[in-house]
Amino acid sequence: MKSGFVSILGRPNAGKSTLLNALLGQKLAIVTAKPQTTRTSIQGVLTADDYQIVFVDTPGIHRSNTLMNKRMMDTVRASAAADVVLFLVDVLEPFSDEDAQAVDLVKKIEAPAIAILNKVDKLADKTKLLALIEQLRTLHEFAEFIPISAMKGTGTDTLLKEIVKRLPEGEAMYPEDHLTDQPERFLAAEILREKILHHTQQEVPHAVAVMIETWVETPKVLKIAATIYVEKAGQKAILIGAGGAGLKKIGTLARYEMEKTFGRKIFLQTFVKVKPNWRQDPEFLAAIDWRSMLGQ
Numbered sequence: 570m571k572s573g574f575v576s577i578l579g580r581p582n583a584g585k586s587t588l589l590n591a592l593l594g595q596k597l598a599i600v601t602a603k604p605q606t607t608r609t610s611i612q613g614v615l616t617a618d619d620y621q622i623v624f625v626d627t628p629g630i631h632r633s634n635t636l637m638n639k640r641m642m643d644t645v646r647a648s649a650a651a652d653v654v655l656f657l658v659d660v661l662e663p664f665s666d667e668d669a670q671a672v673d674l675v676k677k678i679e680a681p682a683i684a685i686l687n688k689v690d691k692l693a694d695k696t697k698l699l700a701l702i703e704q705l706r707t708l709h710e711f712a713e714f715i716p717i718s719a720m721k722g723t724g725t726d727t728l729l730k731e732i733v734k735r736l737p738e739g740e741a742m743y744p745e746d747h748l749t750d751q752p753e754r755f756l757a758a759e760i761l762r763e764k765i766l767h768h769t770q771q772e773v774p775h776a777v778a779v780m781i782e783t784w785v786e787t788p789k790v791l792k793i794a795a796t797i798y799v800e801k802a803g804q805k806a807i808l809i810g811a812g813g814a815g816l817k818k819i820g821t822l823a824r825y826e827m828e829k830t831f832g833r834k835i836f837l838q839t840f841v842k843v844k845p846n847w848r849q850d851p852e853f854l855a856a857i858d859w860r861s862m863l864g865q
């Protein structure tokens with residue numbers, strides 16, 4: 570038996586959360602086309618007959634300009650204590666200074682790092698892969714270079730084999746039916762945030778936080794009330810939309826997905842509140858962080 574922790578690192582939007590979901594065969598982490606979607610690390614546990622891997626999805630590596638961004642980067646650094654690191658690169662984007670800086674973080678980690686070239690499904694000119702591999706090779710001694718499409722699930726079998734090869738011998742850390750460390754309440758908040766991100770642009774997605782206020786199980790229905798925080802009155806107006814149509818649509822989409830995810834009928838209420846500068850407010854950041862809610 571082999572077991573260990575595998576952290577998924579990379580720049581915002583590289584496809585880390587998509588890869589976590591693909592490896593687990595379930596949607597554990599929200600995915601959007603907007604950078605900095607993931608704000609805290611999430612575990613997804615994959616158990617087979619001869620191995621157990623605890624994958625850790627992390628926020629994208631970026632420069633921190635607010636207290637929230639600093640906390641996000643702390644999360645990334647904390648996840649670096651892994652047995653194997655997966656460093657995801659988006660092959661559709663030109664390799665930039667920020668990418669090189671992200672590699673610097675990987676270099677500080679002792680564990681073997683596998684470079685994953687993601688989004689090859691959309692790459693017309695495959696020779697670009699070789700150039701990218703050469704570039705990465707000059708920056709760090711990666712253990713492997715594996716092209717994949719996290720979205721289509723191609724290359725993930727090869728990736729799993731390469732990971733298992735490098736895992737230490739050890740017993741499973743969790744029971745075989747354990748899937749994630751993420752509480753249902755947090756997943757519900759994330760599902761709602763994903764729908765908001767899909768339906769808003771520019772600075773609004775970054776200014777949104779979701780807090781679950783009530784969670785009441787009745788025999789027929791699970792009642793959830795959520796508050797959506799934004800930083801400015803104008804953002805609240807955008808979110809609610811003309812005659813409340815925007816918020817209604819977001820709420821309906823979130824409820825559908827929650828019903829699918831939790832396998833229960835759901836009654837979802839949403840409220841929007843303005844909380845100026847919440848991204849700089851340590852108390853508020855602690856309040857929306859499920860780990861600090863659970864005293865972890």
Ligand SMILES: Nc1nc2c(ncn2[C@@H]2O[C@H](COP(=O)(O)OP(=O)(O)OP(=O)(O)O)[C@@H](O)[C@H]2O)c(=O)[nH]1
Pocket residue numbers: 579580581582583584585586587588599600601602603604605606607608627628629630687688689690691717718719720721
């Ligand atoms: N074409 C293509 N798109 C992909 C692939 N993997 C991810 N994407 C898209 O890339 C975007 C970002 O995906 P995420 O999984 O949210 O990326 P992330 O690295 O978790 O991003 P952050 O949480 O912001 O750091 C989404 O629009 C995904 O659908 C892929 O293999 N091919």
Ligand SMILES: [Mg+2]
Pocket residue numbers: 585586587598599600606607627628629
């Ligand atoms: Mg993500």
